[in-house]
Amino acid sequence: MKITLSLLTAGLFLTACSNDKTPEEKKSVTETETTKNDESIDDDFVLPQPIVLATAFRDAGLTYQPGKTNPVSAKDKYSLKIDQLLNLGVYSTDLAYCALNSKSQEARDYLSAVQSLGDKVGLSSVFSDKAMIERFDKSLDDPKALEGMIYELQEKSESYMQDNDLRHLSAVQFAGAWTEGMFLGIDDARKKATLGVAIVDQMVLLESTIKGLQNQPTEDARLKTILSSFQDILATYGNFSSVKAASKNANFEAPKLTPAEFDQLAQKITALRTSIVSPSKK
Amino acid sequence: MRTIQSLTLYLSFFVLLVSAASADGDGAFEAQINTLKGECKALLKDARYEGAKITYYNAGASKQVKNVEVFMFLSNEYVYAISTKKCSVPLTIRLYDAAADVEERTLIKEYKNYQGKNFTISSVELNKIYRKKVPEVERLKNLHIEYALGAGKTAKEAIILVMGHK
Numbered sequence: 041m042k043i044t045l046s047l048l049t050a051g052l053f054l055t056a057c058s059n060d061k062t063p064e065e066k067k068s069v070t071e072t073e074t075t076k077n078d079e080s081i082d083d084d085f086v087l088p089q090p091i092v093l094a095t096a097f098r099d100a101g102l103t104y105q106p107g108k109t110n111p112v113s114a115k116d117k118y119s120l121k122i123d124q125l126l127n128l129g130v131y132s133t134d135l136a137y138c139a140l141n142s143k144s145q146e147a148r149d150y151l152s153a154v155q156s157l158g159d160k161v162g163l164s165s166v167f168s169d170k171a172m173i174e175r176f177d178k179s180l181d182d183p184k185a186l187e188g189m190i191y192e193l194q195e196k197s198e199s200y201m202q203d204n205d206l207r208h209l210s211a212v213q214f215a216g217a218w219t220e221g222m223f224l225g226i227d228d229a230r231k232k233a234t235l236g237v238a239i240v241d242q243m244v245l246l247e248s249t250i251k252g253l254q255n256q257p258t259e260d261a262r263l264k265t266i267l268s269s270f271q272d273i274l275a276t277y278g279n280f281s282s283v284k285a286a287s288k289n290a291n292f293e294a295p296k297l298t299p300a301e302f303d304q305l306a307q308k309i310t311a312l313r314t315s316i317v318s319p320s321k322k
Numbered sequence: 323m324r325t326i327q328s329l330t331l332y333l334s335f336f337v338l339l340v341s342a343a344s345a346d347g348d349g350a351f352e353a354q355i356n357t358l359k360g361e362c363k364a365l366l367k368d369a370r371y372e373g374a375k376i377t378y379y380n381a382g383a384s385k386q387v388k389n390v391e392v393f394m395f396l397s398n399e400y401v402y403a404i405s406t407k408k409c410s411v412p413l414t415i416r417l418y419d420a421a422a423d424v425e426e427r428t429l430i431k432e433y434k435n436y437q438g439k440n441f442t443i444s445s446v447e448l449n450k451i452y453r454k455k456v457p458e459v460e461r462l463k464n465l466h467i468e469y470a471l472g473a474g475k476t477a478k479e480a481i482i483l484v485m486g487h488k
Contacts, residue, residue, distance in 0.1 A: 079379055083421070085391040086373040086485060096395035188370075195371045202374070203356070241395060241463060248391065289420040289427070290464035291456075 090217035094136035100238035104141035109134040115153045128157040129216025144180040211252025223313040240294040362403035362484035369401040369486035400445035405482040411474030413437040418466040
């Protein structure tokens, strides 16, 4: 496929030259050289869904705190696609967090925010399924059914991205979802040991999140800034003495962070989360 | 000038035809992959779908290794449905508790000659085996799936992994 596309590119390029096309037009032709089923990378991964991360936190003792999630009203202030994707992830976690804590009306509001940003990033066919939204509304009083609907929605979203060769978008969305989950959990983690373990457990996702952000097809200044924040958190975490002393095997006992290390991690995650939900603020 | 234009147009038309034929091939391949993904989803039965990974590779004269890392944050049972029906080369699947660069790495289970079939793996079974090998560990939270692909006929192939939890 790649060869034929290259030939096509060459052929069209020759035609374009003979027809005195502009450099921009030539560029757009050469940029079509992509294939859907290129060979997979040697070391790949499956990132969990935001609702799974939120469930792990809930199971570890995280309770609902009003006013901690990103306000739904903020959804219209994200003008860059990268910010829309990141906050689609943030809102996906907020949606799951509310639903798992039986805050059904708040969950419904976050579904609207997810729909709104989903439309903007080109996933309208996933989030505009009227029948599904109606079923969601009918499930508002049934937390288990609501949970099931969120799984269904995330499955549809994931399948759509995979089928349409948009997996790179899901990596950015996941980065936002991971950050929001960590932000919601980290303050309580110092008080509850089980939650502290859950936070450390989810740090294992940071490397894959960074890989996902690095594999974006386009260079983007905003993405670079976000990526460097993630890399900074990974480097900081890796330098903690408790982490250095622990096994590299994620199945073994998780590192027990000291209060000072927790504070430092919380500070970094809060700063990253602020830069995602309020992109104009530094 | 007219001759060059005619030639390039003929060339483009020819290439478009070849490309369309190739795209049809890709479309058929992709349809087969989607069918197999659907079969894997069905194998999850009552487990909730959590994600999937399609590992594409070009089979050929040399051996190769592909890895997929998965996470199990919940204490629930996880189910992995794998389809190797689109794999014709000799395939060994190895399940490890860590990546290749981690010193304390344990092989949990190995499946030899597993090309050309659909099957499932349960975390309950894996945890039983793992606790025997590494008693100090409570349960698996992180699993590394290695596909060791042998040499064979040149072809574009794929292995489908679908995961869910109960």
